[in-house]
Amino acid sequence: MTPLAASAVAALASGPAAVPLASSPEYTLPFVGPGTYLIFGIVLLPVYAMVAAWFIGDPSDRFANLLGLGYLAGLTTVLWGSLFVATIIIGVVFF
Amino acid sequence: MSVDVTGVDRETLVRPIQTFTKRYLAALAVAFGLIGVWLFFYVQQLQHGLIVTNLADWGSGGGVPWGLYIGAFIWWVGIAHGGIILSAAVRLLGMDTYQPVARLAELLTIAALTCAGVFILIHVGRPDRLVTSVLPAWPTRVQWSPLMWDVTVITAYFVLTATYLALTIRYDVHRLRDRLPNVLEPVYRVITVGYTEKEDQVVERMVWWIAFAIIIMAPLLLHGGVIPWLFSLLPSMAGWHGGVQGPSFLSIALTSAVSGIIIISAAFRYAYGWDELIPDTVFQGLAKWLGFFSLIFLWLQLQQVITGIFAAPTTLQHATEVKIATPLYWVAIGLVALAMLYAFATSLRPELYDIRVLVGMSVAVLFGTLAEKVLFVVEGLQHAHFDLYAGVPGAYIPSPVEISAVLGTVGIVVLFFLVVSKVIPVVELHAIEDHEEVDA
């Protein structure tokens, strides 16, 4: 109990001192590394804006919007799915 | 400046789909040949491991663990930027002059990104784990690994570009359906699923936003971001460090992208007699872009050289000195400089313009940018901050296995265009028919 409490205080206390962008031993926790802010906060912003604009702006069409979303999701799946198949084949034949 | 190509008829547009020539077959054979050569070597790599390459461990091993594969990966991603440059020019900036080559550029993006993906696959020691290791790790590793950022952004780039194409192609396929081969009817039915002419305006707006998203994400955050960060964030290698890598990578990407568009567009113009559809104005305009991007490329190289030799930390100074003592570096710089001079010369004296010379210059630029990228990767690795190893710098000359992969991916791009141009119109109907007609 005591060591647990100690590390809990420690975790609390270390908040301001730890700059996750530079270095941090807490890297196994989710949402601490620079990628969290970079990918979800900056890089994907234009994509959020795009999808939001599809639905909010005018002229807008429900079918076309959903088709667009379907393409986004579907193409991602196809891309990784086909890569998966390729890797499985390579794995079976060569490894 | 803008040349009206609206007089060109629909027959011309679908000419690639309706013809089937010996030259086409020859091109197909060349593509398969290139891919075949690569597959022959790649099977050896799969059988024996990466030992068949000339890669090795840095450190006591005196080699480079990253080489042509990674250089070529970056190079292809750079070429892929052609699509967004042209789409942005047309959709966002209203530069309709480039409408005839916009879709070719978008297709080049898809093909080039595929090649980049191929290089990831063949670069790793365990390609069979590329999905089973990467996907489960994504939620936790994307927080940290620049390689995971890279995978994420390239996936997004690919998907956005493909979505853009998938949405814009519906308009053309629907209107040109009577000129398209019946044997591919199921394909066209899928492509145009649920299409009504009412959606045109909506889709036009949607793709404007896709172009907007890509123009921010791809050049700035992909090639000016996560790819240079793969290197510049590391504490190990002097030659890779520094914030200038972002702009520098981007300038190389844009330079090679324009070159790629010029080559592909000229090839189609030549093969299908599209002198009217893709007029000289397009190429003269692209030449100016090539000159401008080359200028920025050279300027950023100057930045790196001058900051690297004047009073740099010893390891960076050493890396820079070796870089400027490498003949291949100056070949790369020279080729880009030559293209720049030619591009600017043709704007001053239009009589100097010759599409064959321009294509030659573009090929030279692509060779130069590939050389620069490989040098960046390899020489970066040979000048570690920790320089006690006698074996470092070692020597690295790409093996036939590695070189064959570059040829193989070129083959993939050729094959891709040969196949796609038989299925869908590779030039938008918008290019030959007024937008009023479109929007009506």
Added chain:
Amino acid sequence: MSTDDESMYATPDEEHRRLLEETGYDADLGMEMARDAQKVSAGDLSEVEFYRRYHDRILEEFDVDDREVDLPDPDEVDSGDVNAIDRIEGAFEGIGETLRGVDGDESESRRSVMKKGAAAAALGLGGLGSAGATTGGDDGAAGAGGGDDGEGTRWGMTINLNNCDGCLACMVACDQEHNLSEGANWMYVFAFEDEGQGEQENFLPRTCQHCTDSPCTKVCPVGARHTREEDGLVLTDYDICIGCRYCEVSCPYGVNYFQWGEPDVPESEIDDDHQIDDRGRWVGSRPPEGVMGKCTFCVDRQDGQMGEEKVGTTACEEACTMDAIHFGDLNDPESPPNQHLEEYRSGQENDLEEFPNRKEHTVSTFKLMEERGTEPNVQFIGNEPSPHAEQVEGPVAYEDMGITDNRKEVLDRGADGGEEA
């Protein structure tokens, strides 16, 4: 990150208050100090001010205030404000010990000292340096000679370059113990000459530095390269690694050796005890084809799979007859690396009578490329190679020991004549 915004600093909760109260000392004081210690840590409050603010109340409560505000010996502690907290914590511990009359029972591990809860405030402060340390390592204790910081085990080494004679026995032992392929020198011994040293040879045995803040674990896209929580070992999970070699290019020390082809020793000849660690992950012995390998600090030994007597030893340490390599728990002041450093230092005292401002000893210690911020867990006694140092042939040739220096030569032979040969 520095700001005056009070809300940035976490307030210890009731649970911690209760713990503080159980100690019988002023809980309010502990809570306030814990809070201000965070400010010191963040650089918003100077140590001197921190000292001044609580001096009277500490005297009142404990009768002594032996918190130290002196700037530390640069060799003793890293620069960086995290260490401020370590020192405060050390001071608190000191108070507790003074009060208890526990006088320097050095065999008592830090953890057990902490369990006694003499000054429970120290609990709150004590972990500051190792907050959330899933690595099991403690970044606050990264300084050479820091022997009593951090929790749990943190395997590391003290390598005394003054003792090394370049015999390469450690390389051979490592090679054999881990069934390494030719040229994959997980342990590598440099012989080098440096500026102004004439022809005199120096040696530098180089293992993996098992960095607390290791770049390789950060960049790994799949989490194969990871830091083991229980003891800070930096390991590669051979089952997950995709062989992208990003760890290798990110490592400032060049300690990684990829398995470019078929390993020299087939899997069938290696026991699972060598390969599978106590968590059931495949991290030990040589890597299979297509994945990355490097020094594991003999993870199989540390897990007791080679017998209890091998825990806390490595193959290279065992093979070293020159007393150069000292492996052990850096968090344990009694461990061989800490003990050796202490003994070595006490044998080389400085003339403090004439020069009272000098540090107590004349021993030079360093960590490789510490300025890269990797916080290595290998410390060296001796002179750090300068930027002008050059590797030279040592007294014992690699070939004579049956090992290969430059692996490129092996790899260039290709798949057929290569790794099996």
